[in-house]
Amino acid sequence: MRRDALVWRVEQHLALTPQERSALESMNRRELKLRPGGTLMVQDEPNEYLYVIQQGWTHSSRNLVNGARQIVAFHYAGDLVGTSSIAWSLATNTIRAVSDCIVSELTKPDLGRLFAGEPRLAAALYAINVADFVAMGDRLTSIGRMGAIERLTVLLLDILGRLRVTAGGVVDSFDLPLTQQDIGDAVGLTKVHVSRTFGEMERRGLIVRNGRRVKVLQEREMVAMTGFVDRHGVIETDWIPLSQAVAA
Template sequence: MIESPLEARLSQYVALTFAERDALRWLERRERSVASGEVLIEEGAATDQLFIVASGWLHGSVRLKDGGRQILRFYFVGDVTTTFSIAWGRSAATLQAVSPATLYQIPKDVFGRLFRSQPRLGALLYAVAASEQVAMADRLTSIGRTDGFTRIATLLLDIRSRLRVIDGLEGSTFELPLTQQDLGDAVGLTKTHVNRSLKALEETGLVERTGRLIRINDVSRLAKLVDFKDRHGEIATDWLPPVGSKGDMDHSIVRIEEHM
């Protein structure tokens, strides 16, 4: 059986049980395709939906007082989007496709049942979300305290790190379907400064660009140069609830009843 996007991602951290895999596949029943540039939900709009990314890239952003835009984070295969809005009935950010994408749409209450029926999965999702929040804090800190070279390098290293976990990226070459405006909105730079910073990175020999392809020639050296911390490669799982809990049995009963 083909792994689901979320299943493939979470199985990087723990060996999932059959019941856990079944529960994740059950979430991915309502498929939706979106075009590049399509806005799924606007900042401040009412929402009770989450999305699992099956293919493509998206980003979440907020509008600034001066009319500009701050991209808070990017979403790749296996990511659960709009979790930043789960505590409210309205979206805290605008969700937009960067490239053509396929998503699985999940009502918030259905997502909530996963935490009750599969507590280990719920705890793991919480841990993954926490690691992403720390990574976003790292990037936002770099925006306020570093130059353009460091900001762009940090963003490229972070994207590369996430793709290695989510897509199983091997090596350090990846496609970057982002405009210089997108990059600038993510790190607080103008397009001119983004272009200048990319050229400075290339001049070091640490990064190469060929069209939309990015190659980081020496990840360790670049990471040390800009003090990059990889927040995505490993997550502590020794504290997770054990499998085989009452929640697992309850979920199995529900699945059986659905097929009767």
């Protein structure tokens, strides 16, 4: 039986009681399978659902008035996506599958009932969402203030840091299912510039690629040149009270 990816992610930061684990698992409803390019929600269209990524990658993007696309976030197994639209009836972003995906559907009221019944889970999900939001801000700041190599470096380090939390066994390499267009739309570069930047990073010995596989060779140097901070590995939850069951 496949473990629930959201339960696994939360448990990396907070010890759950059996009741809390069951509450998270029971929140997930219909399971959907998506092929690359499959759409979960569309910007400015009505949407009442949230989704847990069980397997695969998705991304959130916004279409600009000039026809361009800005990818604002990537999502991986264990992520609860669609929360940026929770305050409105219309989706703020378009969410599409990057790879073959399995996602679990839930409604906003489902999440509301979870928050009402399991406040420790609400606190943990809030902390994780804040960490993801800050990581997104770090990456978008790099677009405005850094050169091409630094932008791509921040993206790769952020992906590596996030996958280390739930992918299992990720140390210094990962499969990158993104097209050069996806990467360009995430870091503000053209496809040609993305290709050239990858080549320059390989020439400098920062990374090596083998097909879709990317291996980070000089993580310490890459962190030093960008000031990258891993927002995913450690998320403090010691401020969350113990469950009554544990306290008793």
